[in-house]
Amino acid sequence: MLRTHSCGELRLEHVQTKVKLAGWVQRVRNKGGLIWVDLRDRYGVTQLIFEEGSTDKALLEKAAQLGREFVIQAEGTVIERTSKNDKIPTGSIEIKVDSLNVLNPAKVPPFIIEDETDGGDDLRMKYRYLDLRRGVVREKLQLRHRMMQETRKYMDAANFIEVETPVLIKSTPEGARDFVVPSRVNPGEFYALPQSPQTFKQLLMVSGFDRYFQIVKCFRDEDLRADRQPEFTQIDCEMSFVEQEDILSTFEGLTRHLFREVKGIELEEVQRMTFADAMKFYGNDKPDLRFDMKFVELNELAQGKGFGIFDAAELVVGICAKGAAEYTRKQLDALTDWVKRPQIGAKGLVYVKYNADGSLKSTVDKFYSSEDLQSWADAFGAEPGDLMLVLSGDAKTVRKQLSELRLKMGEELGLRDRTVFKPLWVVDFPLFEWDEETQRYHAMHHPFTSPKKEDIALLESDPGAVRANAYDLVINGVEIGGGSIRIHDRPTQQLMFKHLGFSEEEAQKQFGFLMEAFEYGAPPHGGIAFGFDRLCAIFGGSDSIRDYIAFPKNNSGRDVMIDSPSTIAQDQLEELSIRVQLKK
């Protein structure tokens, strides 16, 4: 090794030891005949010292010429510092250097390589290898590493077998757009990259593997945005001979294990909520439970009092923001403007202040007496000092709007603490959702999800009412993962495809291999997949998935650093028997 120790490990006990260190020059200070160099590697920072008089002159000159991010090797003796720095673990010692070797010089970096940097987003993406040198960024990738190792430890201990499923697979029409890969050996034909290993993990259950997992790259050729990458990682799992409860408890166990081992947090019980309740009380299938602020429906109390807007509304619904009665007029106007923005789309916002003195003041005093407003306050369980915010309109729309407002109020009131974690299982999802555009039902989870036994009778008469054995894990309002108990017999799977608008022929062509496998002894099975990038971001207390990916793509799907994708040679395309059409 070009070093005897890392830059993070020397302590007082090493004083007088001869050492050799290697790393990057973080900082050079030159003052009063002394030169200090902060030498950095992945493990920490150690101070090197060169002193006029006691240090050889040529060496001193060499040290003075070091620039930021030079890679050097230094030999010397560990000495005790006169003025210690207790902010870093090596702060009690420094190295009196005898010899210095520049392993590689460095150009001046395009931005400051410190936790606080002056580099903008694009510049840091372009020089991602420099961005990754910053401690705050490196720690995110180290967290990701820890998460992977601990996930595997838990899964292995729980008898799950890690199996790699193929990346070059068959294109299927369901779900998002596939990336395709032309086959040279079979001209005119294409592989697809998997959006998930769904069918393979089900085949593994048919194979008797009993418990499968994989931490696996998946691909979706969707339009990009900041927090969606064309390639992403998921923790993918499947189990045989289980019911929903077994899967929830196994993966609650994983979640608990990760919080304990990676963050030192002992998670409280994971709540359960039906999809119907989540929509009714939070307007959202992934409620943020770090704060309460449940929806209260006011139709009975607020309608028929002459306020036309409420009277005409399908739903009048509100939330109670604890202790927000002191919001100023300006703040309230801003809130009203906020809900009226096109992204939210509300027509207006009704509020009722429950003042500290017990009086009630609203924007609709014209229509409602104090007694009326008191009845609302009672419904909300409001207390003096609280602020009630009420929206109205079409039920589906208004719930969505109020959900946004609830999150905003949570944010404004400081209730969305990034160090608090509230996991939740949302269960009993509908099997189908209606798609207005195509005028047909889509599988809400995917076409392999089994309907609840007691709802099968509704498949023909009222498909929209059929509930699925499907569940999502939500943490702090973010969907971490989802899964379902699968269909494991051909007749049910065929029925499902029929309801999804597949012809028998189409279903056979696309998924015949799976349905055929079901005929050779498929066990009851179910599974789950966690979005690993997102899980890491939640653990790291961040919104940005991109921070947790070593080499992310930008919003145009490009690796800016390596300039990808790019055009390729015509002869290679010809060998693949494909031709690029002229861009219109």
Next chain:
Amino acid sequence: MLRTHSCGELRLEHVQTKVKLAGWVQRVRNKGGLIWVDLRDRYGVTQLIFEEGSTDKALLEKAAQLGREFVIQAEGTVIERTSKNDKIPTGSIEIKVDSLNVLNPAKVPPFIIEDETDGGDDLRMKYRYLDLRRGVVREKLQLRHRMMQETRKYMDAANFIEVETPVLIKSTPEGARDFVVPSRVNPGEFYALPQSPQTFKQLLMVSGFDRYFQIVKCFRDEDLRADRQPEFTQIDCEMSFVEQEDILSTFEGLTRHLFREVKGIELEEVQRMTFADAMKFYGNDKPDLRFDMKFVELNELAQGKGFGIFDAAELVVGICAKGAAEYTRKQLDALTDWVKRPQIGAKGLVYVKYNADGSLKSTVDKFYSSEDLQSWADAFGAEPGDLMLVLSGDAKTVRKQLSELRLKMGEELGLRDRTVFKPLWVVDFPLFEWDEETQRYHAMHHPFTSPKKEDIALLESDPGAVRANAYDLVINGVEIGGGSIRIHDRPTQQLMFKHLGFSEEEAQKQFGFLMEAFEYGAPPHGGIAFGFDRLCAIFGGSDSIRDYIAFPKNNSGRDVMIDSPSTIAQDQLEELSIRVQLKK
């Protein structure tokens, strides 16, 4: 869970316990009013028993109708067997069944699902999910799982960070053919699938990650054959501030750890051999060291005695097969025919028998006296009872031929025992190899490999003589992995590209991002990659990589089971702005 226990865990201590098992019907025997069912899952086999008289009649009938591979659930009581089966861990007990539930019937499987099967290769590929139910096949995948977990344990403990590198990257012209992926968002442009994460791991070193690893899928669009898959897995690693010795010892440690933990074998010291010696003594850069049979060059002893063929040869070289002097004339003729096959291509084979009585008998007695032959025997260190086999011709060709013959003799003499493991580091590979076809030098490892310092002066004058800091790990004649110390500065990297025939512009276009990164403080670094599929096959004592892949592709690159690749819809292609040309 649909079971209280697995089919592998019940023992005598469980007698009288009420249990519920679930699994597959392996076998049904019906004899003298008794029905036995072997119930199988991943964990083992447990015997169920139904007895006329004591078992309910309807239940007995149900049991009689069970077919092979039915998935069932059975409740009953653990009882002690009267005649125990000590071949299986559950052989002391059986289950007296009270109730039986067919979870899923099964069609008659297309081949026998036992360790010994009647299914041919194609049939088993088509129904891979049934093949995977066979114990011998499942164990291979379980071995693979174990290998993955233990690799990660070792790497994590040695401070390596697991980092996922991108799968959608930039196409580079070096190496094998890339699979390409058209970009919809950037029409006319393509991603490539990585042949290895080489440049990314080097960027991670520039990023200061110090020690990186990944178990990662890589892709090569090469012509297929039985033991080459278009997608394959490698253990990929890189380290900073190291010299070759550090990498060898770290990965010797990994190899040792895997043998210890997965196979319970304490590996002896890993030998080292230079590439030059490997070629000289074994005719091969991946010698199988389970047996000795070193090459002995006979030019001095065998030339100038009037045997024209030897006299005209650049090299006369042989091996000594211990104890093979008793080979019959028929066997020796067969060997001669074997070396003359076009795949080997030798003109003939000279042999010398060192008979038990001390006499020497050869096919070239006409040209060589007993004393001559005795001098050969001395050179070989031969003893009575041994057989010497000699080839001659162009040095490069004859070494290759003799290498094949050596392996064949090792096989015939039973010296290639699959339970013996002889790992070897081959070091000091040449930096370049001459390609006759393109009439230029190619990088033997890859263009990022650093030349040995002491050989840099030869770069201009004699490129073919420059040795690289490159090494391969070989086990039992199979190349498990290889790596090198990398170039870490722009000038050397540019020089390397120049020698490989890149114009400055081309080099900049393809690898400018890497050379630029080198200018911002790149540490000295090096790494290695192990072929994981091959490593698993070696551990499993098998030649076939395919056995160790859950869903392998056949020799046409197809997943026969799911019928991939396949044609895809024209509108999808149009959205990707690509057009499939008519097949010529």
